[in-house]
Amino acid sequence: MPQIYSAREMLEKLVSFPTVSSxxxxxxxxxxxxxxxxxxxxxxxxxxxxxxxxxxxxxVGPEVEGGVILSGHTDVVPVEGQDWDTDPFTVVEKDGKxxxxxxxxxxxxxxxxxxxxxxALKRGIKRPIQIALSYDEEVGCVGAPDMxxxxxEHMPRASAAVIGEPSMMKAVSGHKGAFGIxxxxxxxxVHSSLIHTGVSAVMEAAKLIDWANQMNAINAAxxxxxxxxxxxxxxxxxxxxxxxxxxxxxxxxxxxxFGLFIRCVxxxxxxxxxxxxxxxxxxxxAGMKAIRPEAWIExxxxxxxxxxxxxxxxxxxxxxxxxxxxxxxxxxxxGTEAGQYQERGHSAIICGPGDIAQAHQPNEFxxxxxxxxxxxxxxxxxxxxxxx
Ligand SMILES: [Zn+2]
Numbered sequence: 001m002p003q004i005y006s007a008r009e010m011l012e013k014l015v016s017f018p019t020v021s022s023x024x025x026x027x028x029x030x031x032x033x034x035x036x037x038x039x040x041x042x043x044x045x046x047x048x049x050x051x052x053x054x055x056x057x058x059x060v061g062p063e064v065e066g067g068v069i070l071s072g073h074t075d076v077v078p079v080e081g082q083d084w085d086t087d088p089f090t091v092v093e094k095d096g097k098x099x100x101x102x103x104x105x106x107x108x109x110x111x112x113x114x115x116x117x118x119x120a121l122k123r124g125i126k127r128p129i130q131i132a133l134s135y136d137e138e139v140g141c142v143g144a145p146d147m148x149x150x151x152x153e154h155m156p157r158a159s160a161a162v163i164g165e166p167s168m169m170k171a172v173s174g175h176k177g178a179f180g181i182x183x184x185x186x187x188x189x190v191h192s193s194l195i196h197t198g199v200s201a202v203m204e205a206a207k208l209i210d211w212a213n214q215m216n217a218i219n220a221a222x223x224x225x226x227x228x229x230x231x232x233x234x235x236x237x238x239x240x241x242x243x244x245x246x247x248x249x250x251x252x253x254x255x256x257x258f259g260l261f262i263r264c265v266x267x268x269x270x271x272x273x274x275x276x277x278x279x280x281x282x283x284x285x286a287g288m289k290a291i292r293p294e295a296w297i298e299x300x301x302x303x304x305x306x307x308x309x310x311x312x313x314x315x316x317x318x319x320x321x322x323x324x325x326x327x328x329x330x331x332x333x334x335g336t337e338a339g340q341y342q343e344r345g346h347s348a349i350i351c352g353p354g355d356i357a358q359a360h361q362p363n364e365f366x367x368x369x370x371x372x373x374x375x376x377x378x379x380x381x382x383x384x385x386x387x388x
Contacts, residue, residue, distance in 0.1 A: 011371070020075065036131075057130065064129065068155065070131055071132040071144070077142075091103065099364065102364070110373065116382065161342075162351070167351055168353070168355055169353055170351065175333065179264075179274075180260065182299065184298040185202075204287075207284050209240050212239070236263060260277065270306075323380040354367070
């Protein structure tokens with residue numbers, strides 16, 4: 001029997017699966033798969049390496065090009081240590097709001113997309129809706145890339161990707177990209193009175209950290225390229241948030257570790273900044289080795305989340321503006337999977353119900369009016385996909 005759910009009922013169902021990123025999402029995936037199958041829609045899974053989590057994607061409607069990807073993540077952030085008034089995994093209505101973990105970020109959008117499937121099929125859409133649900137978005141957008149690649153291989157190409165992160169149903173066309181580099185400076189311990197014969201890992205690390213300060217000053221003073229103009233601040237920033245190093249005031253530190261986190265405006269590449277930093281590391285390391293050949297610097301680049309670059313005359317943006325009537329220009333400060341779609345050649349935009357201010361909070365909620373705006377969006381999308 002085909003299963004029919006309103007968007008709200010679907011949201012209640014999805015929230016009931018406690019898919020915190022540290023846990024498996026397979027129960028949710030099983031359920032969605034059954035639901036779609038009840039409508040004759042075949043789902044495809046892309047597992048993580050351990051087989052404990054999966055992305056799920058499905059083509060709804062004819063297998064032709066020119067459809068629209070509706071992308072959401074299935075995982076949610078933890079509730080531990082947060083003061084919730086109600087059970088986070090049960091949707092509770094109060095004052096026009098639906099409370100529950102993930103109601104806003106972003107099972108609300110997932111629910112809208114899934115609940116729209118029967119309607120889309122009934123209308124006989126001429127171009128498909130391609131549903132794309134990922135895992136591990138909240139821990140660095142880890143899951144989606146493999147799914148986007150698999151979709152490219154196995155499904156007809158869509159003309160636009162809508163990433164339904166909470167944006168109050170506004171079209172958001174850009175965000176910065178971000179990545180990190182872990183650095184471990186290995187110094188050489190001597191009594192600090194003999195500093196000329198030792199290498200202080202802390203003091204060498206300070207040179208690298210100060211390099212980040214210098215780059216911030218240079219970036220801040222540089223002319224702003226047009227694609228960065230809407231961001232605050234409109235340039236790439238480098239930040240060190242945590243430093244560990246040293247054991248005593250009178251010993252040149254043997255170890256110092258820190259993390260450098262770089263947020264790039266569109267147009268600035270991870271590769272550029274990685275190379276610039278590693279060049280500086282090589283320079284500092286050469287100075288260390290001149291004193292003690294045993295001293296060295298270890299670095300590890302952590303996988304980043306690519307930025308979303310506002311597209312000139314982008315298909316996804318045009319579509320969302322047409323469906324929502326929103327003509328405002330928006331960029332956001334949070335990272336999403338949208339840049340990963342764009343990086344793989346898709347026209348991508350962020351547009352979803354709810355306010356990002358509620359994401360990750362205790363007593364997370366979505367306003368019922370936002371869910372309704374999302375339903376409107378889905379109905380208009382179905383109209384659009386039903387046109388010749
Ligand atoms: Zn999210």
